Amino acid sequence: xxxxxxxxxxxxxxxxxxxxxxxxxxxxxxxxxxxxxxxxxxxxxxxxxxxxxxxxxxxxxxxxxxxxxxxxxxxxxxxxxxxxxxxxxxxxxxxxxxxxxxxxxxxxxxxxxxxxxxxxxxxxxxxxxxxxxxxxxxxxxxxxxxxxxxxx
Numbered sequence: 693x694x695x696x697x698x699x700x701x702x703x704x705x706x707x708x709x710x711x712x713x714x715x716x717x718x719x720x721x722x723x724x725x726x727x728x729x730x731x732x733x734x735x736x737x738x739x740x741x742x743x744x745x746x747x748x749x750x751x752x753x754x755x756x757x758x759x760x761x762x763x764x765x766x767x768x769x770x771x772x773x774x775x776x777x778x779x780x781x782x783x784x785x786x787x788x789x790x791x792x793x794x795x796x797x798x799x800x801x802x803x804x805x806x807x808x809x810x811x812x813x814x815x816x817x818x819x820x821x822x823x824x825x826x827x828x829x830x831x832x833x834x835x836x837x838x839x840x841x842x843x844x
Contacts, residue, residue: 693782693825694722696747697818698740698789701725706815713822717829721785721822733791741794744786748800753781756793756801757817763806769824770831772803785825787817 701707701723714720724747729739748754753776764772776783785805786797798804807820 693717693719694724694752694784695787695818695821696724696726696744696784697787697814698726698744699728699814701815701818706819709819710822713819713826716826717822721825728789729791736789737791737794738796740789740791741797744788744793744797745800748784748786749782751781752784753779753803754784754786754801755803755805756786756798757788757807757821758793758798758804759806759809759811761804761806763808766824766827767831769805770828773825773828774832776803785821787814787821789814 701710714723726740726743726747729736729743731739755776773783781802786793786801788794788797807817807824812820
């Protein structure tokens with residue numbers, strides 16, 4: 693699996709948390725970073741979108757992270773992820789910059805996913821995605837990491 697994201701994750705707590713969860717996955721996410729766009733909001737989205745799509749291999753199953761999409765449960769994400777992996781097309785998760793993803797990126801996506809209705813800094817989205825992908829693989833493997841439902 694791969695992660696294609698706008699911006700460079702610099703050393704700090706976000707990078708440490710991302711590395712923590714990414715190192716637990718087998719194999720870990722391959723990370724490709726594209727430069728943040730400059731200019732007006734529309735121009736930034738366009739430039740970042742072009743860069744994201746240029747970094748996306750043709751045969752890849754593109755999963756765009758977008759606030760307006762449906763947010764599955766962890767169990768539902770595990771089911772989705774396993775079906776994507778079983779289909780034989782390597783998933784690539786696309787994370788936009790502060791302006792979000794362009795319409796061309798969303799149109800190219802094979803699936804659009806949200807991590808919930810709250811707005812998060814895009815560097816924290818990397819951390820949350822890595823943790824949820826690790827959790828999804830643990831669910832699929834029957835590993836006790838995931839504890840579904842509410843504690844009693």
